[in-house]
Amino acid sequence: MNMxxxxxxxxxxxxxxxxxxIKLGYKGKSGYCHLENGNVRMTSDIARKIxxxxxxxxxxxVKIFFDPKV
Structure with a gap:
């Protein structure tokens, strides 16, 4: 993934x-921040919402979730 x-x-x-x-339903900014920084795994549900x-x-x-070199 290319965050x-x-x-x-x-x-x-x-x-x-x-x-x-807020739009993704997290209680605070840190939940999304961890996601965007690649510290937690993104689910397909969250990917669809994003x-x-x-x-x-x-x-x-495709640019975000798949490595073009593969």
């Missing part, structure tokens, strides 16, 4: 980590 791309796309949309945390919140294309999702 730097996720961070860049989130920032491009003008959404803070705290706003993402796609919806950030209105990501399938191509953007």
């Amino acid at each position: 730097n791309i996720l961070k860049q796309l989130r920032e491009k949309k003008g959404i803070t980590q705290e706003e993402m945390a 796609k919806d919140i950030l209105q990501l294309t399938d191509k953007e999702m």
Whole structure:
């Protein structure tokens, strides 16, 4: 996973980590921060929610979740 791309796309949309945390149902910013930093595993449910919140294309999702070198 390339979480730097996720961070860049989130920032491009003008959404803070705290706003993402709230939209994803976390009680605080730290839950999402751990996710974005790659410290916790992302579930497919959370990935779908992120796609919806950030209105990501399938191509953007592939950039985040799959290594193009593989």
